[in-house]
Amino acid sequence: MTEAQPPARKRPKRVVPFLKAHEVLYGVRVVERDPQNSAVKSVLCMFCAAFGREDDPLATARQRARTQKPKYWGGPCFRTDNYKSHLTMMHPVRWKEYQDLTPEAKQSYFGVVRALPKREQPRRSLDNAVSTQKALVFLLDRDVVDVALGEVLFRVEDVDDGGSPLFETTLDRVDMQDQQRSDGTAEYRAVVRSVELFQKVVTLLSAGLSFDQAAAVCQPQLSQQISRISDDGNRVARMARVVVGTNLQALSRVMQRSWAFSLSLHTIDRRRPGETEPHLFIDVRLRAYCSGKIKVFHLLTLPVTTQGDPSTTGEILFDTTNKFILALHKRWLWKVIGCSTELAGATGSAADLAAVAGFVRVSSGRPSLDVLLQRFFDSVLFADGAEWHGHFTNLLAYLQRQVSAGNAEELSAASVTSCPRIADMSWWKLIEVLRWLDNARVPIQRLLSRRNATVTPPAVWWLNLKIMLEVGSIAVKTRAGLQGGYTTLMSQQPQRISMLRLALSEDVGVEGPLPEFQRAALRDHSGVGDKIASDDGMFAV
Numbered sequence: 001m002t003e004a005q006p007p008a009r010k011r012p013k014r015v016v017p018f019l020k021a022h023e024v025l026y027g028v029r030v031v032e033r034d035p036q037n038s039a040v041k042s043v044l045c046m047f048c049a050a051f052g053r054e055d056d057p058l059a060t061a062r063q064r065a066r067t068q069k070p071k072y073w074g075g076p077c078f079r080t081d082n083y084k085s086h087l088t089m090m091h092p093v094r095w096k097e098y099q100d101l102t103p104e105a106k107q108s109y110f111g112v113v114r115a116l117p118k119r120e121q122p123r124r125s126l127d128n129a130v131s132t133q134k135a136l137v138f139l140l141d142r143d144v145v146d147v148a149l150g151e152v153l154f155r156v157e158d159v160d161d162g163g164s165p166l167f168e169t170t171l172d173r174v175d176m177q178d179q180q181r182s183d184g185t186a187e188y189r190a191v192v193r194s195v196e197l198f199q200k201v202v203t204l205l206s207a208g209l210s211f212d213q214a215a216a217v218c219q220p221q222l223s224q225q226i227s228r229i230s231d232d233g234n235r236v237a238r239m240a241r242v243v244v245g246t247n248l249q250a251l252s253r254v255m256q257r258s259w260a261f262s263l264s265l266h267t268i269d270r271r272r273p274g275e276t277e278p279h280l281f282i283d284v285r286l287r288a289y290c291s292g293k294i295k296v297f298h299l300l301t302l303p304v305t306t307q308g309d310p311s312t313t314g315e316i317l318f319d320t321t322n323k324f325i326l327a328l329h330k331r332w333l334w335k336v337i338g339c340s341t342e343l344a345g346a347t348g349s350a351a352d353l354a355a356v357a358g359f360v361r362v363s364s365g366r367p368s369l370d371v372l373l374q375r376f377f378d379s380v381l382f383a384d385g386a387e388w389h390g391h392f393t394n395l396l397a398y399l400q401r402q403v404s405a406g407n408a409e410e411l412s413a414a415s416v417t418s419c420p421r422i423a424d425m426s427w428w429k430l431i432e433v434l435r436w437l438d439n440a441r442v443p444i445q446r447l448l449s450r451r452n453a454t455v456t457p458p459a460v461w462w463l464n465l466k467i468m469l470e471v472g473s474i475a476v477k478t479r480a481g482l483q484g485g486y487t488t489l490m491s492q493q494p495q496r497i498s499m500l501r502l503a504l505s506e507d508v509g510v511e512g513p514l515p516e517f518q519r520a521a522l523r524d525h526s527g528v529g530d531k532i533a534s535d536d537g538m539f540a541v
Contacts, residue, residue, distance in 0.1 A: 018043060018078040024106050026083040027098060031072070043078065045071040046110045047091040047098075054091055136198060138190040138246045145188045147327035148248050149241060152300070152320060190242045201239045214240060251297055252328040254290050255335070261288035262338040264296075265321075267304065267371065280304040280371075284321050300324055369482065369497070370427070373475050377427040380464050388464055391457040395444075396422065396433070398455045402447065410443040410450070428476050434469045467508075474503050512539030 018040040022028055029049075032042035048070035071086055087095040098109060192198045197218060204214040255261065264285040284300040302317055325332045381389040399419045402408040408416075420433045437444070441462065448456045478500040482493060504510055514522070514537070522533040522540060531540040 016077045016079050018075065022078065022080070022083070024103060026080065026087065027095075027106070027110070028073070028083065039075065040078070041075050043073050045073075045083075045086060045091075047087065047094055050110050051091070051094060054093060136192040136195055138192075138242065138249070140188045140190060140245050140249050141252060141327075142188065143327035144245055144248050144252060148324055149245055152324045152327075153244065190245065192239065192242060198239050198242075202243055205240060205243060248328060251286075251299075254288055254297075255286075255329040255332065258288045258290070258335065260335050260337045261286055261332075262340070263287075263336060264340040266340070267368075268301075282317055284324075286325075369475065369479055369500075373427045373472070373479075376471065377425075377430065377468060380468055381425065388461060391455070391461050394455040395437075395457060396420070398453060399444065399447075402451075407451070408447055410447040411440065414440065414443040416440045416443060427472060428479060431469070431472045431476050434465055434472065437465060438469055470507060471504065474507060475500060508541070510539055510541055514538060514540060 018030070022043070023030070027046045028043045029046055030040050030042075031044045033039060034041055071090070073082060098106065101109065200218055201214050204217055209217065264283070264287065266283050268281050268283050270279045270281055280303070282300075282302045282304055283298075284302070286297045286299050287294060288297065289295075300321060302320055304317065329335070381392070396419065399408070399411075400421070403411065403419050411419075420436050422430065422433050445456075447453075478496050481496050505512075511531075512534075518540070519533070519537040522531065522537060533540050
């Protein structure tokens, strides 16, 4: 009986160390080394990194598409035949070209292409997709949260059953670690764990959607993610408030880094089409030097009440603005060097009293002029149940349809080939449409008569159009002069307004202010001829 032989010992695996010459010979780069002994652990194919893999000639015959990921080789064995096999199969054209180069040309062949290490990409299932997301953490100053968000921007009804604002459930109280990371300036920490939903909310809000609209859009698209994260229906609203808070925090940093900035306080009318009562707001903007140029940031839009003492209203608006800006920068009154306001703005006057020496207030008569002219235009547009406005929109829509269908021969014969569209009822934007209608009045009337159109406006409608056009054409020139910005001196603005009043009096035939005896004659209808008095009796036409 023969003696059993012991099993043969395995041949040790051959170790081929990486040589520095491989980088030039085969176009590879070291991307990872052992931190203990600096031995090479991984190299990258620079042909893949710089140019990608070349087109596969057998792509139609393959059942699976060729991968486009860059090729890495791991140590400790770096065999040159593996390099050659990959280069011959995946980069045949460039590899042949590379072999014909001189050593000096090979060293500069890949230019400034970076050799990045291979990234670990673990597989993510639906169950752990949310849990593996990295949370977003925002550090917010205490006053940004408590004052700017909590007292100025939030409505009173935006509180939960506990009596705290909705964002309190998202913003955690300060801890020592966050205090150290933020140099002691952050008092709140906003943690967003559903990053994808947060980014979706930011995109929707930047497009102009409201909080409720953003929530409605996100709910069907990310319903599965929302149900996994939280059952709270207010999560999107809380995230929206975090977005506002982070923007205010960034603006606070801009103000603190700027040596000076200026403010703009102007009144705007945001009434909807068909509404006769003005909805006035004061628009607060800040102009500061940021990223190499002067930028304008919108701060607030505050409602303005038309009742009560204007000076009291101005003080309230300024106090609110002051509280809001103080939450962003404690010493803002020492940095503000100017404020653009309206000619007789009570809020601007309050800013004069609060500002330190060197403060300059630049007033503009354009917003006040816009309010007065818009009131005049609206008195015509929406009088008698918006009858004039109804004829206006119906006529434009009818003409647009006829021009599109090629049924407006009268307009074509008069070289009128297009019909304007109006989406904004601002008085200065209506001027061009009114001028187009007035210039094309004769061919329009012929077209309406030929087709026996039901949208034909009465003769008095054209008369009102002519009056608005005459007044607006004169006023829009004055508005352009007041819109000159820094080139228009404050002393010139009252002069321009006076010139507008004289021009309207001459062209339209307005007389006034009338002395007392003429006002009495107008009231008694004695010796006034065909003059018509204004409601207050101060002017006559």
